[in-house]
Amino acid sequence: MTNPNTVVTWVDAHETLPRSGTPVAAAITGRYPVDGANEPADALGEEFWLVRPMYFTTLHWSEDGAEHRDCFVDSDGVIRLPSGRASAETVTHWAELPTLPGRTTHAVFGEDVPSALQNARGARRSP
Secondary structure (H helix, E strand, C coil), X not given: CCCCCCCCCCEECCCCCCCCXXXXXXXXXXXXXXXXXXXXXXXXCCEEXXXXXXXXXXXXXXXXXXXXXXXXXXXXXXXXXXXXXXXCCXXXXXXXXXXXXXXXXXXXXXXXXXXXXXHHHHHHHXX
């Protein structure tokens, strides 16, 4: 079986951006909103740095019709820009997602799925 472990290579979003359409793990930084009305108006929420699955695109139209270039988009349609650009939450680093177990691709569709799953499961049980 192909080694089930993977090595992640993080790329600084200041230096290089992925190809358009590439699914990535994105390291995002920002601040959570302030919780509650008892906080002063100038209070800052808790700072975070976390990883989310996203895809990168060179052109994205948001639901309000706004055009966004060179951005990362998550499954909820939230748009995040590369670090250094004006955005409440920015992507500091990105890494390509690993391929499917035992495959060299990120996706299998249709009638090829059952055999791909069986091969991955069978390969795991092989000596």
